[in-house]
Amino acid sequence: MDVTPLQAGWPLAALVLVLGLGAAGVALLAQPWWTWRRHRQLRARPFPRAWARILQRRVPLVQRVPAPLRRRLLGLIQVFIADKPFIGCAGVQVDDEMRVTIAAMACLLLLGRSGEACYPRLRQVLVYPEPFVVPRGQLLPGGVVSEMPQALAGESWAQGQVILAWSEVVAGAADPADGRNVVLHEFAHQIDQDGGDADGRPWQRDAALRQRWAAVVDEGLARLREAPSEALDAYASTDPAEYFAVATEAFFERPQALRDAAAPLYEALVRLYRLDPAAW
Ligand SMILES: [Zn+2]
Numbered sequence: 001m002d003v004t005p006l007q008a009g010w011p012l013a014a015l016v017l018v019l020g021l022g023a024a025g026v027a028l029l030a031q032p033w034w035t036w037r038r039h040r041q042l043r044a045r046p047f048p049r050a051w052a053r054i055l056q057r058r059v060p061l062v063q064r065v066p067a068p069l070r071r072r073l074l075g076l077i078q079v080f081i082a083d084k085p086f087i088g089c090a091g092v093q094v095d096d097e098m099r100v101t102i103a104a105m106a107c108l109l110l111l112g113r114s115g116e117a118c119y120p121r122l123r124q125v126l127v128y129p130e131p132f133v134v135p136r137g138q139l140l141p142g143g144v145v146s147e148m149p150q151a152l153a154g155e156s157w158a159q160g161q162v163i164l165a166w167s168e169v170v171a172g173a174a175d176p177a178d179g180r181n182v183v184l185h186e187f188a189h190q191i192d193q194d195g196g197d198a199d200g201r202p203w204q205r206d207a208a209l210r211q212r213w214a215a216v217v218d219e220g221l222a223r224l225r226e227a228p229s230e231a232l233d234a235y236a237s238t239d240p241a242e243y244f245a246v247a248t249e250a251f252f253e254r255p256q257a258l259r260d261a262a263a264p265l266y267e268a269l270v271r272l273y274r275l276d277p278a279a280w
Pocket of ligand 1: 185189241242245
């Protein structure tokens with residue numbers, strides 16, 4: 001098919017515009033321009049004082065974030081809360097306390113990736129009061145599958161849902177240095193699921209970077225299956241997706257310990273998240 005100069009010129013003009021805008025240009029590529037413009041307006045709004053008090057009370061991790069990054073985080077929280085519906089389950093009445101606490105930790109993962117859209121596949125956040133019970137298939141000897149009920153603190157679905165137990169959200173946020181945080185964990189899965197199923201290979205559009213990251217994960221997984229780690233919960237050894245989610249919890253909550261115990265993993269996460277929490 002012939003391409004007229006006008007048709008050929010538009011993509012070129014768009015490319016020049018995108019390159020000229022830098023990180024904002026990448027954001028433009030990742031979402032329609034009207035969404036990008038609306039998000040820019042939301043980020044520029046003054047952060048409500050009541051929400052700042054919630055952050056102070058509920059999310060001590062935010063206090064560690066250096067001031068210029070914290071300003072960006074407050075903007076992202078406003079975008080997240082404006083865009084993502086929260087749904088209370090099993091009698092939960094969702095309030096700002098829940099929205100701000102959850103959004104703050106979810107947005108922490110996007111803080112260094114200014115070109116990324118805000119969880120584009122996420123359609124809703126479901127909040128239960130306590131760990132919720134789900135049936136889980138378990139393979140028994142003889143090849144029989146039994147449906148065993150299992151209580152979960154959180155879950156992330158590729159169809160665009162994150163499900164959280166509020167009691168676990170509060171407990172995870174209250175201690176910002178124990179390496180356990182269900183919100184960081186489930187939203188790491190959500191990032192991983194951005195390209196479809198969770199495979200522990202998030203955000204890696206560049207083939208060389210993707211390969212480097214995969215090598216770090218495979219090596220780390222193999223080592224963890226041989227011997228326990230100082231810095232990573234044993235649950236990380238389940239598969240690459242859980243390895244990435246558990247490593248994310250450690251990266252933000254115990255960055256120095258993770259760097260000391262697993263420097264290649266820590267450095268790979270610095271490149272991935274474009275943040276260096278050990279320096280905060
Ligand atoms: Zn998980």
